[in-house]
Amino acid sequence: MPGSKPPAVPVSEPERQELQALVHAHTTAQQIALRARIILLLADGLTAPAVARQLKTTRRTVRLWRRHWLERPGSPVRQRLQDAPRPGAPATFTAEKWCQIMALACAPPDASSGRPLSHWTARELADEAIKRGMVDTLSVRHLGRFLKGGRAQAPPESLLAQHRPGRGGRREDDRCHHPLSPGPRVGGRGGAGAGL
Secondary structure: OOOOOOOOOOOOHHHHHHHHHHHHOOOOOHHHHHHHHHHHHHHOOOOHHHHHHHHOOOHHHHHHHHHHHHHOOOOOHHHHOOOOOOOOOOOOOOHHHHHHHHHHHHOOOOHHHOOOOOOOOHHHHHHHHHHOOOOOOOOHHHHHHHHOOOOOOOOOOOOOEOOOOOOOOOOHHHEOOOOOOOOOOOOOOOOOOOOO
16 A cells, blocks of 8 residues: 655746756756755656656655755745754854964963963963953863864964064064964974975
């Protein structure tokens, strides 16, 4: 005995035109184009297994996007073809907050911080960021991972410059070096050990 007939997939003429435009546009992401093809074929009356065979995908995928399409009536076509929001906590810090923390890390500890340091440690830097109101909380471990290179989105060399009054022009040692390192790097181009 066959199961219940799946619901029809209604597509208005403007929606159909937008779906076809997405399918044919060279700039459309492949997953969005596949989803648009699924909806168009379902709207033409094909069954989920037939659509899956034709598009070389699974019936589960076809059924998933039919359900997404039907659950979001009245939304713009592109929005109806987007993934549902993923679970999990949102990002803790904005890029602006990380920039403020990096700027603090690149500045030498001064007298106003009340810390007798020549270089920041991750613990001191986290405490100072909290003290200055940049963030409410900041794990030393999280900060340490960020500063030690767990930030694939950042360039390999720091782009922030340290302000050093009394010097004219920018020199090699004026760059902001890794805040947790003992000082300027050596062995780089033109530095000590060059040509060895």
